[in-house]
Amino acid sequence: MSPLLLFDLDNTLVNRNQAFQGWAMRFLSERALPPGDLRWFTTLDCGGYLDRAVLIRAAVDRYGLSEPIDDLLEDYRTTVTELIACPADHLEALRLARTEGWVLGIVSNGATEQQWAKIRRTGLDELVDGCTVSEEAGCAKPDPRIFHLAAERCGMDTAADWTASAWMVGDHAPADIAGAAVSGMRSVWIDHGRSWGETGYRPTLTARNLPEAVALVLAEEDLHRTDRGRYPRGYSWRSGSRPGNRSGPGSGGPVGPGVLPRAVPGVLPGALPGSRSAP
Structure with a gap:
């Protein structure tokens, strides 16, 4: 055998953490949020073991966003896949x-x-x-x-x-x-x-x-x-x-x-x- x-x-x-950081940096940049908050995202992410919906809801609460969570989740999935290597x-x-x-x-x-x-x-x-x-x-x-x-x-x-x-x-x-x-x-x-x-x-x-x-x-x-x-x-x-x-x-x-x-x-x-x- x-x-x-x-x-x-x-x-x-694959380098999943690198792709996640790329998404988080884009998320912050597109909303004119502090780039230093990347650390907050990577800490909460737990290397991908936190449920994605929980992470997105936490970001919405932190920044007072009005964007639908489902739309943000779809953007997350699409972006991470695009950045994966x-x-x-x-x-x-x-x-x-x-x-x-x-x-x-x-x-x-x-x-x-x-x-x-x-x-x-x-x-x-x-x-x-x-x-x-x-x-x-x-x-x-x-x-x-x-x-x-x-x-x-x-x-x-x-x-x-x-x-x-x-x-x-x-x-x-x-x-x-x-x-x-x-x-x-x-x-x-x-x-x-x-x-x-x-x-x-x-x-x-x-x-x-x-x-x-x-x-x-x-x-x-x-x-x-x-x-x-x-x-x-x-x-x-x-x-x-x-x-x-x-x-x-x-x-x-x-x-x-x-x-x-x-x-x-x-x-x-x-x-x-x-x-x-x-x-």
């Missing part, structure tokens, strides 16, 4: 994973219409095998059901142990990393310069950005394949430690002998496994 690599969408594959090095990282035989999927919490608009606008729909959005799926991360559905939509045989070679990459710990943990997958947390703050679960690996996350996964899977040939039959990747170089699976130790990480645009070789382990 081919290995599966699932990705979060916002602030993982997937960096070129992210697209190259996905292409690299495809050439290495990985099945790729997107699993995102959010509204179906808007999330799909982002996926299509950035061309991500042409690079992945399946997309799953919580609204249409009827379940949301970290619910294991949405990951199972995402795997099915990517063509995986979920009657078999599809999680054995499956990874989840994302920036939001409670949704992406906790979801991977309860679903039996390994995970990479994109930290965006943050420190890990959860105590009940941890990512397998941590990366600074998406290209590094993909490079780590490819290198780790290479090491996994090497280990299968090196250690006795019955050795468990997920439950046993690797003799001589790791204290447990995904602990971020050095890459094994003869296993070289893939070259990913924008990622220095010295920044790969051995320097970026789980926090």
